[in-house]
Amino acid sequence: MIEPGLYNYWIVVILMMAGFFIVMSHGNLVKKIVGLNIFQTSVFILYISLSKVSDATAPILDEAYSEYSNPLPHVLILTAIVVGVATSALGLALIVRIREAYGTVEEDEVIAQDPDL
Amino acid sequence: MALAIVRLRHLFAVVMLSGIYSLLSAGIFVQLDAVDVAFTEAAVGAGITTILMLGTLALTTDIERPPVQRQWLPLVVVLATGAALIYGTLDLPLLGDPNAPANLHVAPRYIEESGQEVGVPNIVTSVLASYRGYDTLGEVTVIFTAGVGVLVLLGGTRRRRQGKDRT
Missing domain, CATH: 1.20.5 (Single alpha-helices involved in coiled-coils or other helix-helix interfaces)
Incomplete structure (x- = not known):
């Protein structure tokens, strides 16, 4: 059973800030992508927790139940998860290319090799 | 878990932790009645993303260089943003509230009509x-x-x- 309260938002904020901190403070590009993924998942948890209705069940129609959780955020987040994977794949491919061009995946070493950036 | 990812510099362990994190969030989604989302998160988030990241590590390097610049500025920004967001949550509806605005707009129509209109139980x-x-x-x-x-x-x-x- 799920207690009512605001704690779901606080968990989301903590996760979101952890991801945000990784993206800002770390120069390693792979770790930046991991940070972005954490941020992304925290937004997913925010949406899904908004759609939860207490004493309701998963939105699959059945004679035995009359209360369902809100299906619309589920659909939106389903789309967002798949799009998120597509963008991470693109980011990781960019990292592989950067590694081939500069020989490093650290942000400041790339900038040091290329003064125009 | 997320804090361990912040601290760890061995990228292989970071990628593994992020896979476990995805799987845990899939568990949270089941708890919140979102079974379809949980399936997708477990398969795509924990599975495919981890494989892609491991592939990237195989093509690049798996040790992160220790940071050189000071980290107090990002920390201050993060704490300020987090405090503002927490303040913003105080007005939001409680978890599980059936009368939250998000649950009153089009969702009841989907729940009542989609069985006849589309004919799929899910x-x-x-x-x-x-x-x-x-x-x-x-x-x-x-x-x-x-x-x-x-x-x-x-x-x-x-x-x-x-x-x-x-x-």
């Missing part, structure tokens, strides 16, 4: 494929574009390398 499926079919078409376009981008980025290097071998 409401998420009928919304995804029927009511919001254009959204899903756009999603497929995004995935296609990303796939083409990855192929262009990685395919070009292979050709260049073959050219180097020939000379």
